Amino acid sequence: MAPKTQTRSHCRGVVEASFAHLLGLVRDNGRFVYAHRAGRPDVMLDGYNMLRHCGTLWFMLRALNELALPLAPAGRAALDRAVAYATGKFERPLWISEPSLALVTKGAVKTGGIGLALVMLEEYRRACQHGLPAAGLPGPEEMIPRLQTYALVQIADNDFLHKRLITDGTVLPFRSAFYTGEVLLGLFVTGCSDPRLLATTEALIARRYGVAEQSHWMAYAACEAAARGLIDAGRLTGYLTDLITAMIEDDAYRRRRMSTPIACRSEALTRFVGLCDQWPGRFPPALRAAALQTAAENMALQLGWYADGQFWKGDTDDKVQIDYIQHNATAFLNRWHID
Numbered sequence: 001m002a003p004k005t006q007t008r009s010h011c012r013g014v015v016e017a018s019f020a021h022l023l024g025l026v027r028d029n030g031r032f033v034y035a036h037r038a039g040r041p042d043v044m045l046d047g048y049n050m051l052r053h054c055g056t057l058w059f060m061l062r063a064l065n066e067l068a069l070p071l072a073p074a075g076r077a078a079l080d081r082a083v084a085y086a087t088g089k090f091e092r093p094l095w096i097s098e099p100s101l102a103l104v105t106k107g108a109v110k111t112g113g114i115g116l117a118l119v120m121l122e123e124y125r126r127a128c129q130h131g132l133p134a135a136g137l138p139g140p141e142e143m144i145p146r147l148q149t150y151a152l153v154q155i156a157d158n159d160f161l162h163k164r165l166i167t168d169g170t171v172l173p174f175r176s177a178f179y180t181g182e183v184l185l186g187l188f189v190t191g192c193s194d195p196r197l198l199a200t201t202e203a204l205i206a207r208r209y210g211v212a213e214q215s216h217w218m219a220y221a222a223c224e225a226a227a228r229g230l231i232d233a234g235r236l237t238g239y240l241t242d243l244i245t246a247m248i249e250d251d252a253y254r255r256r257r258m259s260t261p262i263a264c265r266s267e268a269l270t271r272f273v274g275l276c277d278q279w280p281g282r283f284p285p286a287l288r289a290a291a292l293q294t295a296a297e298n299m300a301l302q303l304g305w306y307a308d309g310q311f312w313k314g315d316t317d318d319k320v321q322i323d324y325i326q327h328n329a330t331a332f333l334n335r336w337h338i339d
Contacts (some may be wrong), residue, residue: 006296006299006300006335008336011332011333011335011336012067012336014303014306014309014329014332015063015067015329015332015333015336016063016067016069017308017309018059018063018309018310018311018325018328018329018332019059019060019063019064019069019309019329020309021041021308021309021310021325022056022059022060022309022322022325022326023060023075023078023079024041025041025322026078026079026081026082028081029081029085030081030082030083030084030085030086030088031048031053031082031085032053032056032082032322034046034047034048034049034052034321034322035047035319035320035321035322036319036320037318037319037320038307038310038312038318038319038320039307039308039310041320045319045321047321049323050086050089050103050105050113051110051112051113051116051182052321052322052323052326053082053085053086053322054086054103054113054116054117054119054120055116055119055120055323055326056322056323056325056326057079057082057083057086057120057123057124058116058119058120058123058326059325059326059329059330059333060079061079061120061123061124061126061127062123062330062333063329063333064079064123064127064132065123065126065127065130066333066336066337067333067336071132076132079127079132080132083120083124086103086117086120087143089103089104089105090102090103090104090117090143090147091104091166092146093109093150093166093169095168095169096149096150096153096169098149099146099149100146100147100149100150100153101143101146101147101149101150102114102147102150102166103117103147104166107165107166107167108163108164108165108166108172109150109163109164109165109166110162110163110176110179111151111154111160111161111162111163111179111180111182111183112162112176112178112179112182112183113182114147114150114151114154114183114186115151115179115181115182115183115184115185115186115187116182116186117147117186118144118147118148118151118183118186118187118189118190119185119186119189119190121140121143121144121147121190122140122144122189122190124140125139125140125141125144128140144190147186148187148190148192151183151186151187151192152187152192152194152196152197154183155196155197155200158199158200158203158204159180159200159203159204159209160179160180160183160200162174162175162176162179162180177213177215178215178217180204180209180210180217180218181210181215181216181217181218181219181220181221182217184197184201184204184217184218184221184224184225185217185220185221185224188221188224188225188228188230189224193228193230198230198231201221201225201230201231202231202232202235204218205222205231205235205236205239206235208239208242210243211239211242211243211246212246214243214246214247214250214253214265214268215243215268216264216265216267216268218243219240219243219244219267219268219271219272220267220268220271222236222239222240222243223240223271223272223274223275226240226275226279226282227275227278227279233282237282237283240272240275240283241283241287243268244268244269244272244287244291245287247265247268247269247291247294248269248290248291248294251294253265254298254301256314257314257315257316258305258313258314258315259301259302259305259306259311259312259313259314259324259328260311260313260323260324260327260328262298262301262302263298263302263311263324263327263328263330263331264327265294265295265298266295266298266299266302266328266331266334266335267327267330267331267334269291269292269294269295269298270291270292270295270331270334270335270337270338271334272288272291273288273291273292273295273338274334274337274338276288276291277338277339292338295331295335298331299331299332299335302328302331305328306328309325310325311324311325311328311329312324
């Protein structure tokens with residue numbers, strides 16, 4: 001299934017086309033056209049999700065920063081509008097005594113949204129350093145610590161609370177398979193090393209949180225912690241070995257014949273290979289090679305549901321959604337970094 005080569009130029013081409021398509025989906029109010037039929041962005045489908053809005057901007061801003069993409073004034077303004085739309089959803093929870101911010105949708109705060117807002121703002125901060133206009137927005141340097149404060153308040157029983165009411169902090173029973181990894185990643189990427197965070201991460205890793213689920217968000221978070229030297233290296237090595245091995249050996253996700261479940265594993269596998277190169281000597285070369293081969297096979301499959309910067313759902317559904325593009329194109333962005 002794997003192509004003989006996946007060149008850096010080919011990966012870059014997929015990323016650039018995906019970036020351009022998403023940029024064209026930003027509307028005047030900063031919202032994306034959230035979903036449409038493949039090849040028909042004018043055939044808009046219902047729905048919206050602010051976590052996916054932030055995650056999509058994370059990919060776009062990463063691509064802008066890491067590939068040094070040229071951006072016309074209209075494109076710069078569109079990105080700025082999309083960031084402003086997200087930050088316009090920030091509110092201060094009055095039940096937290098310290099200055100804090102939360103991403104609020106329908107009167108509730110999802111902890112995963114805090115993580116994705118953090119990674120988005122970190123890339124926006126980098127983009128502003130390289131000339132992306134801030135257009136009167138509060139600076140990321142002001143917003144990031146306040147989002148971090150909210151996230152740290154959610155630590156409980158060596159994990160995170162996942163959803164609360166903004167009005168009074170009432171904890172809601174909802175749990176997500178994604179939120180813990182997302183918030184860990186956001187905190188690590190923005191430089192948080194609070195002792196409560198590190199102790200919680202150690203406990204999550206010790207009980208192999210996310211391995212059975214093949215969590216790509218936990219793979220990102222663990223790789224970030226390793227790269228920054230935040231957690232015991234031996235524990236991280238064992239954890240990542242288990243997580244990546246699960247993705248290599250159990251490929252049931254491929255049989256679903258949908259692009260995004262495959263893409264999420266590709267993201268994790270390519271990020272892991274990047275860590276192997278960044279953190280040499282920690283993992284067996286055979287594990288790196290197997291991860292890269294599995295990612296290559298996955299990405300060949302992903303291209304079966306791709307055209308013109310658009311990734312659609314799968315064999316039986318041609319819906320294109322912003323997060324489908326985000327996850328699939330991010331795998332190609334991660335792969336672009338690997339020699």
